[in-house]
Amino acid sequence: MLRLVLVEPEGEYNVGFIARLCKNFEVNELFIVRPKCNINSAIKFSARGEDILRSAKIVDTYEEALQGTGIKIATSSIANNKGDILRKAIFPWELSSIMKSERVALIFGRESVGLTREEISKADFLLFIPANPAYPTLNLSHAVGIVLYEIWKAKHEIKPKMTKESIDLLDKYSKILYGLIRKSDEDYALYIALKRALIKGINDEEEARTVIKFLRKLYTKFLHEDKE
Template sequence: IAQSYERIAVVFGRESVGLTRDEIAKCDLLVHIATNPEYPTLNLSHAVAIVLYALYKALNKPTQISEKISIADENALRIAEKYIDDLVSLVASDEHQRQSMVLAMHRFLRRATLSKAEVGYITTFVRRVYNRLRECVTSKKP
């Protein structure tokens, strides 16, 4: 995760209610800690310890990447997300579906650890599809 971003934040919910839907929507990645079904709750300090241990293990294992890949920066991701938002607005049947699609696509983009080139291709593709669909929609209006 940290290799994909210059800065990261780890967010934990309240012990009593967790995170709100709005708070969850602002997160790029979500983690679920499996628990015993008979007692499915964790003390917040235990959850923090588990997550930090997993992050430590993931960040300190040797990698076998022979060359550095130029990971897409925040600006490139935001541009791609803007075009995705525009395209989803054309194809979603209602506001709930639009929000769900946008959230899923934003999370996909950020979780995929895409290179600058890959984000560029996705942005170009989505922009072209959006422009063609918009032309079709506007040309059919009386």
């Protein structure tokens, strides 16, 4: 299942075009967080995606839009800044290697300013579409189209390989272990890098459970040593 999340979209035409793209590429769910445009007016741009737009879930919070999803993929035209692990990005053609959840959230931000750092930090990965360095920012609906096409192209390879429970546990123990060794706010990069590496590197549910077992034992050992 694929959920497309639009955060505070500003253009009616973009929202309409995106609904049409959802129909083109069989997107299962469309969530819109606090739209800044008239959704009813966007219908005229949606063509045969009108039913997608009419059934879209309009929500008040970012967290509500992500609720119930497994792997969360944020997008940005600003990525791979040296020394900024939060902005270290994957590319569209790498999606098949990480879409291992039963319900994936693909998140796009505002046309004017994109997603905030806080919003990106609540996702598991950041996706970047490379373009002309002199003008890398794409129109919102164009960016959505490129990413959905890449997912469609690799669809035969994209099969749920990990349960949401396992993804949540990998995230949980990555965060716990980070908390045990954290010395400063800059160490947050350790948690992000570990979580991303685990999700990308694990191939199936059996491997996921084995790694979770290892992380749990490692956490228990840390606690035991702290009490000695």
